[in-house]
Amino acid sequence: MNAKPYGWKLLASEIAVVLVAALFLAPFYFVVANSFKSFAELLADTSGLPKSLDWHNYARAWDVLKFPRALRNSIVITAFSDICMVVVSSLAAYRLLRYPSRTNRILFSLFIASMVVPFQTIMIPLVKVGNWLHFLNSLPGIIFCYTGLGASFTIFLYHGFMKSIPQEIEESALIDGCTPYGIFWRIVFPLLKSMTVTVVVLQSLWMWNDFLLPLLVLQKPQLQTIQLATNSLFGQYMQQWDLALAALVMGIAPILAFFLALQRHIIQGITAGAVKG
């Protein structure tokens, strides 16, 4: 019964939505089109297409941002935090679910409860703790922070997902002489794959775009992420829109490419995360 004819009413609403979508896209047009203009051209004609594709702004922004370095730092932080978070949290969720002792039930509630704590509430003392343990100004240090900050939500997602895995497989593996560690690593972990994709997608978007934690713990220029590099460029060249727009396009390109390549997984991941969350 779903195959209703494509009537004029539907056409009208489709046109309306397309117009709204064009409005949603307009900012991207302005940013990209103007990033190719010289400063004078940009001020004289902001709405038009650039007269020629001038890559000069991009070359300058590339140097000012130290783009390869910033990109590498962002990728390293995001990728390693993802790996740590997935391993640490799936291990914990497995134990919390399969061995629900009193202690573990309390621990699980603690993890869940801490999901409501805003980052701003712990950020000030976190810097102090980071200072004591020497994880300020180091990539492993910020990866450690992200693993801890993301652990609660990740445990929560895995915990919910593992409930649907039948325990019989694990029991028969145990009888066949597999150790509990082997069971987790060889049997359970591979079964978690679809949730792992969700976790990686959701957490990567968050960490890649995060600005406040890197601002607090990464002060050395060599450790700047894309967000930090863009921020310091704006601090220095506030009104130089020709340079700044090229930098912005370079800043958004990697994450936009990630989204367009994986959009099916991302949208599924968000749905899964939201339903569970």
Next chain:
Amino acid sequence: MRRWLTSQPIQQTVFLGPALLVYAVVMVVPFLLGLYYSFTNWNGVSSHIGWVQLQNYKTILTDDPDFGRSFWFTARFTVAVVAISNALGFAIAYLLSKPMKTRNVLRTVFFMPNVLGGLLLGFIWRFILTQSFPAIGQATGIGFFKLAWLSTEATAFWGLVIVSVWQGAGYLMVIYIAGLTNVPSDMLEAAAIDGATGWQILRTIILPLIMPAVTVCLFLSISWTFKSFDLNFSLTQGGPFKSSQSVAMNIYYEAFKNNRYGLGTAKAFIFFVVVTVITMVQVSITKKREVEM
């Protein structure tokens, strides 16, 4: 394998140890430490930390107009963004749940702003509002584009609202679409045959059935907007005259610019309590309205 390696205490350590370590260092210790600092006059550097009891809380509540102002701004901002972005997100989801030819492309387009972080979005929109809008205004003569965007209190506020809605609506749309696909189509057809109008179907059938999605969307949009920092930082820098300074920014400046860590942590705890209470109340209200299928 030796038996002791698989004993329960060792298993507990292997499976839970790493998570507890990172969790304790990054969450628990800072949380408790923060609670302690909020009763002190610590300045972040000095090794002398004096116990001042409830003085910080008293100062914040009675003698800190900026904090009160930032709370008032954040509250108004949250109400505006949550209302508009949920209405828009739901409207788009509702339309895209119909068999349109371009629905997949449109879904991608609406979601796109969300994958960019608040910081870059703020910078992008600083350009749009201060450079492109005047140009459009000149070309079309529409007054809306000729406003002094970002330089008055009202335009800075609505500028932030526009960008937040632009960023968040697509995400909420995805959740609403998921909710809408769970509404059984035979129920809608039965209602249509019985002569219900589109509006009646929406209000009495669809809305009650997608209440779980509403709960999630309200929860997410409230907590994002209430904790907003990046966008305010890059788009308005809290200006003009601190009028668009969010609570999160106020806490950041108190601690890291004014070096009043004790006061900053006390603010952070008040913030924590307020965020928790608001989201709890919201979830309990909307949860009650969910219906079982």
